[in-house]
Amino acid sequence: MILVAGYLSVWLAASAIFAALTLAVHAFVSSGQMLDPLLGIAGAAALSIAGLYQFSWLKKACLEKCRNPFSVLFANWSARPIRIFRLGMEQGLWCLGCCWALMLVMFAVGVMNVFWMALIGLFSLVEKQTAGNLPTRLGGAILLVWAAALLVVSA
Template sequence: MINVAIQPMAGQSEDFSHLDRTGRAVAGVGLKPRFVVLAALTGAVLLAWLLLAGMAIRSAQAGLAGAGNGLLQELPAIPLPGFLERFVALCVGPIPFQAYSASEFAALAMMWFLMAVATMLPSAAPMIRTYCEIVDTAFTKGEPAVHPLMLVAGYLTVWLIASLAFAGLTLGFRVSTLGGQTFDPASGIVAAMLLGIAGAYQFSSLKEACLKKCRRPFSILFARWSERPERIFKLGAEQGLWCIGCCWALMLVMFAVGIMNLFWMALLGLFALLEKQVHGHISSRIAGAILLVWAGALLLVSLY
């Protein structure tokens, strides 16, 4: 494996007096990887939202139901390069079951991965920032450290694997609707079941255990500190697993409201960020109660 440990330059790790003002500013950024990492993550999140917005506008213009789709229909389509247009077409367009292919599955997996980057990566920012600060401190003391992007790579790898599972579930819903639109909300009874699962999970001990791991990154990162890239990658993957443990049931809500529902995407992303920052049970319990009441009401309406 490529060694990505950061090593200070002997004798001049912090002496940039021979450089001009611009050079000193650039070198100073190099001494603190957190600026580069946070800028890269911000760019990735913004790009993911841009692509998802483009997909949401196209799905709304194709006549799919969902909150806010009436407004999206009035917006101009976001121009995309040819390969991205093909990607969007594979995700948005209704395709008969006989036409399913590996390329469509890969496109759906990438769509779910974009959703994870857009909605879940911001909630991991405190954990990533904490690790960056530890790396900066180690570098200042002249100690080697693994670049923070290795931690991010481990985290996102787990979400990529989870995206494959969600893509399979998406195809399953498409098959069950006999070639219907992928992003239409699930039928009443099915949607009620999904909302009920998501609501009940908010009260589970597993949910609470995963939240505790996500809310206390410093103690975990400091206790598991390593100069070996593979261990930091594994640490990022473990944090990704805890994150999935917090949020997998909430992702099921997207099937109930329509997968490409930009409003609910943003709402779930904001809630995931809030839930990991606010200690205690209140936020999880309130969300769980709302989902259970919603599920019960939807079930009653569907049955009667």
């Protein structure tokens, strides 16, 4: 239970940050200060960041830890509750490091869009369950091409 509390505390903090970002974007867009071309550029930026992150060493390291959580958990297990909580937080950070950029894609495709949430969730599942880098790199390439296309259309 303590391990799960540590893991969920990381995701709760990340959720609060993404919720605040969502509210800020919605306030900015609804105020009329953001023009349509800027929306396309902002979406392309989000897709580009997510696409480039898919090729990074940090994504690879986080994905490796997220794919094999038991090796990390068993190697660092402790009887002390605070260390168990910290271990849960560490695993939560690895998994957040694996997924944060894909969550950023939601700002380009529409926050709370059930179709895109399901598709990104399915991709994350395939990515974590598949050995090797093919899904990760393919996803990154798709995001970068999509970002470029969005920039062309927005210009």
